Amino acid sequence: MAKAPLSVRRYTFRELSKVAENFLATYHSSGELPIPVEEIIEFELDLDIVPIPRLMLDLDVDAFITADLKEIRVDKYIQETVLTRYRASLAHELSHLLIHREFFEKLRFETVTQWKETLASLEEAEVEKLEYQARLLGALILVPPAQLQEQFEIACAKIPSSLSLDTLTDKAKEIFAGGVAKPFIVSPALMLRRLGQDRLL
Numbered sequence: 001m002a003k004a005p006l007s008v009r010r011y012t013f014r015e016l017s018k019v020a021e022n023f024l025a026t027y028h029s030s031g032e033l034p035i036p037v038e039e040i041i042e043f044e045l046d047l048d049i050v051p052i053p054r055l056m057l058d059l060d061v062d063a064f065i066t067a068d069l070k071e072i073r074v075d076k077y078i079q080e081t082v083l084t085r086y087r088a089s090l091a092h093e094l095s096h097l098l099i100h101r102e103f104f105e106k107l108r109f110e111t112v113t114q115w116k117e118t119l120a121s122l123e124e125a126e127v128e129k130l131e132y133q134a135r136l137l138g139a140l141i142l143v144p145p146a147q148l149q150e151q152f153e154i155a156c157a158k159i160p161s162s163l164s165l166d167t168l169t170d171k172a173k174e175i176f177a178g179g180v181a182k183p184f185i186v187s188p189a190l191m192l193r194r195l196g197q198d199r200l201l
Contacts, residue, residue, distance in 0.1 A: 006106055006126065008100065008130045008133070009103075010129065011099060019098055019099060019137060020140035020141045027040045027045075028040065031146065033183045034087075034185040037087055037090050038087070038090055041090060045094075048070065049072050050071050050073045051079050051080075052074065052075060054076075054077075055074070055076070056077065056078060059112050059113065059116065061115075061116070062074065062085065062089040063078075063090065063092070064115050066110075067107055072090060072094075074089055075089075084181075084185055091138030091141050093134070094138065095133070095134040095135075095136075095137035096130075098137065100130060100134070139190055140194075142184055142186050143186060143190070147183075148194055151183055151184070152200050152201075155180045173192065175188075176201070178191070180195065
C-alpha cells in the first residue's frame with residue numbers, strides 16, 4: 001500500500017496568534033522590545049545557532065532547522081551584517097519548531113541539500129503552507145499586537161497634521177513602517193505585513 005502524502009496542519013491566524021502569545025508569556029513576559037529571539041533560542045530552548053559560510057550564496061537558504069530540531073543553521077554573512085533578516089530567519093525556524101514538530105519528525109535529512117530535496121518531494125501546496133505559517137508566526141513573535149499598537153500610536157503622533165495615513169503614498173507608507181519597525185528590529189517589509197494583518201495600515 002502506498003504511503004499517504006505528508007500534510008501540514010492548517011492553522012488559522014487566530015490560532016497562530018495564540019501560539020505566539022503563549023510563547024511570549026512563557027519566555028518573555030516583560031514584553032520589552034526588541035523581542036530577544038536569539039537569546040530565547042539559545043538559553044531558554046537550548047538550541048545551537050550555527051553560522052554557515054556562503055549558505056545563502058551556495059544554496060539560496062537564509063537558515064534552516066536540523067531534522068533533530070536541535071540546531072538552527074544560519075548564513076554567516078546574514079548573521080553578521082543584516083540584523084533584521086537574521087532575527088526574522090531565527091523567528092521563522094523557531095516557528096517550525098513550535099508548530100511543525102510532528103511534521104519534521106517524519107522527515108529525514110541531515111544537510112541543507114537534503115532538506116531542499118525533501119521539500120522538492122512534497123506537494124507544492126504543503127510546502128507553501130509550511131513556509132507561510134512559519135513566516136506568519138515568526139512575525140507575530142517578533143511584533144506582538146499590543147506592542148505594535150503602542151508603537152503605531154507613537155508613530156502616528158509624529159505625522160504632520162496636514163497628512164493622514166489614508167493619503168500616504170506606498171513609498172511614504174514604507175517609510176512610516178520603517179519608523180514603527182525600529183524598536184522591534186525588523187525590516188520595513190515585515191512591519192508592513194504586520195500593520196496590514198492588524199488592520200492598522
